[in-house]
Amino acid sequence: MVLGWWAPTPHRFSAVRLRMNTGGAYDDALFLRLAQYLTQGAWLGPYTATTLVKGPGFPLWLAAVHGLQLPVATAASLTYGAACSAIFVALRPWIAGARQRVLIFAALLACPAALSDFAVMRELIYPALTLLVTACGLGLAARMDRTDTSIGPWCWAAALGLCSALFVLTREEWIWLSPMAIALVLWGLEQHRRGALAWRPLCGVYGFTCLFALLPLLVVASLNRHHYGVFSVSEFTSRPFVSAYGALTRVDHAAAPRQVPVPRETWSRIAAVSPSFALVHNHLQGPLGDIWLGPSAKLLGRLMDADPSVRNWLSRRLQVAVPAGNTGGAAFLQDRAGRDELFRRQIDLFFGGAHNAQAFLSGAMERESGGGWFVWMLREAVVASGQHGSAADANRFYQRLADEVNAACDQGRLQCQARRDTLRPALQWRDWSPFWTSLAYAMEQLVSMPGHAADGVLPHLGEPAALAEAESFLHDRLAVSRSSPMSVPAIAWLTVAYRYALPWFALVAVLAWLRASPWPQRRWVEPQRRLWLVGGLLLVLVLGRLALLALIHVTAWPAANDLRYLAPVQPLLVLFSAMGVLLAWPARRDGRDKRAIDAAGSE
Numbered sequence: 001m002v003l004g005w006w007a008p009t010p011h012r013f014s015a016v017r018l019r020m021n022t023g024g025a026y027d028d029a030l031f032l033r034l035a036q037y038l039t040q041g042a043w044l045g046p047y048t049a050t051t052l053v054k055g056p057g058f059p060l061w062l063a064a065v066h067g068l069q070l071p072v073a074t075a076a077s078l079t080y081g082a083a084c085s086a087i088f089v090a091l092r093p094w095i096a097g098a099r100q101r102v103l104i105f106a107a108l109l110a111c112p113a114a115l116s117d118f119a120v121m122r123e124l125i126y127p128a129l130t131l132l133v134t135a136c137g138l139g140l141a142a143r144m145d146r147t148d149t150s151i152g153p154w155c156w157a158a159a160l161g162l163c164s165a166l167f168v169l170t171r172e173e174w175i176w177l178s179p180m181a182i183a184l185v186l187w188g189l190e191q192h193r194r195g196a197l198a199w200r201p202l203c204g205v206y207g208f209t210c211l212f213a214l215l216p217l218l219v220v221a222s223l224n225r226h227h228y229g230v231f232s233v234s235e236f237t238s239r240p241f242v243s244a245y246g247a248l249t250r251v252d253h254a255a256a257p258r259q260v261p262v263p264r265e266t267w268s269r270i271a272a273v274s275p276s277f278a279l280v281h282n283h284l285q286g287p288l289g290d291i292w293l294g295p296s297a298k299l300l301g302r303l304m305d306a307d308p309s310v311r312n313w314l315s316r317r318l319q320v321a322v323p324a325g326n327t328g329g330a331a332f333l334q335d336r337a338g339r340d341e342l343f344r345r346q347i348d349l350f351f352g353g354a355h356n357a358q359a360f361l362s363g364a365m366e367r368e369s370g371g372g373w374f375v376w377m378l379r380e381a382v383v384a385s386g387q388h389g390s391a392a393d394a395n396r397f398y399q400r401l402a403d404e405v406n407a408a409c410d411q412g413r414l415q416c417q418a419r420r421d422t423l424r425p426a427l428q429w430r431d432w433s434p435f436w437t438s439l440a441y442a443m444e445q446l447v448s449m450p451g452h453a454a455d456g457v458l459p460h461l462g463e464p465a466a467l468a469e470a471e472s473f474l475h476d477r478l479a480v481s482r483s484s485p486m487s488v489p490a491i492a493w494l495t496v497a498y499r500y501a502l503p504w505f506a507l508v509a510v511l512a513w514l515r516a517s518p519w520p521q522r523r524w525v526e527p528q529r530r531l532w533l534v535g536g537l538l539l540v541l542v543l544g545r546l547a548l549l550a551l552i553h554v555t556a557w558p559a560a561n562d563l564r565y566l567a568p569v570q571p572l573l574v575l576f577s578a579m580g581v582l583l584a585w586p587a588r589r590d591g592r593d594k595r596a597i598d599a600a601g602s603e
Contacts, residue, residue: 018073019479020120020470022462025050027121032470035062047228049388052235056220057170058122071476076124083131084108090139094530104578112495113570122170123564129167130568136160137180141187147201157205161212169220172237176544183537229392240395243402246420257359259370259556273408276401283381292377296365301330317561318346334361349441350561352554353434371425371556425555438550442560446570447503449495506573509580516583535579538572545569
């Protein structure tokens with residue numbers, strides 16, 4: 001992450017500043033408030049409806065940074081730099097050449113997507129956490145056969161567990177990194193089959209990793225149980241809430257926009273069979289139900305009319321010209337989509353398919369809440385109904401709601417799909433075509449970075465007093481206006497360089513990886529085999545992350561073009577490209593290389 005090189009530390013090298021929305025009740029302001037309570041020794045503070053809505057990983061990091069008296073931008077840069085350094089050390093047994101690993105380190109360190117969007121949110125450290133988990137997994141795999149002779153594997157196992165726990169505490173979508181765990185198990189079994197590792201140390205190192213992964217989660221859940229009466233990391237991932245949301249989304253409905261999980265036309269039918277939802281229904285029909293709506297052309301048009309920077313943002317995101325103006329934003333979108341084929345294709349891509357784009361343009365979303373919004377709309381309605389007096393009360397209400405709706409479905413009082421206890425949207429047959437299109441779109445966005453935050457739109461940031469208080473806690477200067485941050489030439493150069501170079505390096509890496517595959521049968525030298533396996537794992541992780549974003553893009557909200565969500569995977573793509581280049585470049589066979597490999601093997 002190069003943020004620290006230009007971020008406004010006390011040296012004030014640049015006018016680029018972190019941004020923080022002091023009114024972000026579910027994001028910026030929430031994380032800052034939780035971090036402040038942590039530094040006061042009050043855990044997460046008194047219970048409110050937002051206290052447990054997200055994991056405490058990022059507030060814990062903010063509290064640690066505050067205790068160290070570091071500017072938060074500098075701390076974010078150091079965290080990412082530590083992750084890059086971990087990759088450098090982790091790969092030593094498999095890539096003995098120091099110069100090769102230095103080049104990989106430099107390519108990762110300068111990765112522009114790791115800048116995220118300069119916001120004081122958990123995405124600030126998400127790329128670093130992703131890279132740390134990857135580094136620890138690779139470091140453990142590279143040294144797993146030395147459990148009897150070295151303490152190194154046990155250190156890597158402990159680090160993998162701790163980093164995985166912090167990853168889970170920071171964001172909920174850990175599932176896309178699960179192939180790392182599967183690969184480690186398979187690698188260990190392969191080492192055992194080859195006689196390099198006995199059962200006892202193999203099970204021991206797995207148990208050690210699980211211990212250090214579960215212990216922080218148990219500590220957090222226990223503290224939540226002590227302070228709030230619920231044994232869980234967050235309410236958003238607790239079984240009662242997940243079951244309630246899943247029960248509502250299984251109810252059949254008439255043709256509705258694909259991105260709407262619970263259309264309005266189902267509300268009255270659900271309320272008729274569920275007394276709990278009837279309490280919520282009263283509030284959903286009121287003013288609260290008019291807040292979490294869209295996305296729609298009418299809403300975006302209003303934003304375009306009110307703020308010229310939104311037009312600039314839309315022009316960059318769609319990669320088409322959007323003329324300046326302060327009236328008629330919605331009419332412009334609808335008219336342009338009707339007569340300009342290029343604009344219409346970009347709208348289709350941006351919203352995850354022609355069906356979603358048509359719902360956006362036609363007004364079908366003006367009275368509906370998309371998948372990225374309904375979950376918050378539901379929670380606020382539950383809060384308004386008085387069911388969030390405590391965390392235990394909220395859990396009981398959500399469980400009661402789930403039981404009532406599921407019982408109505410099972411008894412035939414509601415026409416429903418199969419039971420769902422998950423927040424994950426389901427792909428239907430009609431969604432597969434836009435899913436593949438969105439997957440390709442996410443890949444293109446990952447390497448082109450048209451919405452890079454160096455020229456992004458700053459939202460309303462809050463009152464000066466609130467920003468000053470945040471600056472005091474964060475030991476860093478924050479942006480105070482709605483204008484875009486000043487352009488930094490070095491960041492722009494890096495973005496352009498990666499935009500042009502990364503696609504070609506990635507293509508070479510894919511071709512080299514396919515060419516080096518074990519089919520048809522061939523004799524492998526060990527370094528080549530390990531590079532191929534590492535490259536395969538990284539490719540699976542990259543594609544898994546992009547597939548997750550494509551799924552969300554089609555069924556919930558536009559996620560495949562958001563740099564915040566793409567940022568964690570670009571360092572992995574850079575690392576995969578490095579593995580491919582090493583596979584493609586003929587390895588030197590001189591004695592010096594052999595001595596380096598032997599030295600790495602005896603580490």
